[in-house]
Amino acid sequence: MSEKTKIEIMDDGPLIVSDLKLLEDGEGNGLAIKKKIALCRCGASENKPFCDGSHKGVGFRSSLPPAGSSVPAKEGDVVIRSLKNGPYEVCGDIELCVEDDSALSGDDPYYICRCGASENKPFCDGSHKRVGFTDK
Numbered sequence: 001m002s003e004k005t006k007i008e009i010m011d012d013g014p015l016i017v018s019d020l021k022l023l024e025d026g027e028g029n030g031l032a033i034k035k036k037i038a039l040c041r042c043g044a045s046e047n048k049p050f051c052d053g054s055h056k057g058v059g060f061r062s063s064l065p066p067a068g069s070s071v072p073a074k075e076g077d078v079v080i081r082s083l084k085n086g087p088y089e090v091c092g093d094i095e096l097c098v099e100d101d102s103a104l105s106g107d108d109p110y111y112i113c114r115c116g117a118s119e120n121k122p123f124c125d126g127s128h129k130r131v132g133f134t135d136k
């Protein structure tokens with residue numbers, strides 16, 4: 001039996017994703033992943049979509065959101081897509097948790113900011129367009 005995919009949000013840091021089966025780039029290509037990966041959400045990594053520790057150098061700040069109910073389980077692909085010059089699109093039954101393992105509510109799919117500029121972290125609020133975020 002496979003483990004359920006889970007995203008943990010690190011305060012002032014990356015997303016830690018466990019047991020993900022598929023991570024796609026902006027062109028729909030599958031990326032090589034390990035059992036546990038760290039995804040950038042400050043926008044400064046030189047190895048996007050993966051975290052390279054740059055959040056410390058740029059002073060990335062994010063306050064953890066309050067815990068809520070679980071993200072509803074849905075049928076369909078379980079995948080995280082790193083959308084071109086935009087957020088992560090999270091599809092399927094992937095639990096989103098803060099550091100104390102409290103689950104957050106969300107839709108399917110839901111969109112997690114990876115540019116660092118959202119006023120509604122961890123979710124995307126469209127600010128990536130305003131700040132001119134790019135994958136490079």
Ligand code: FES
Nearest residue numbers: 113114115124127
């Ligand atoms: S990716 Fe940051 S606001 Fe959309």
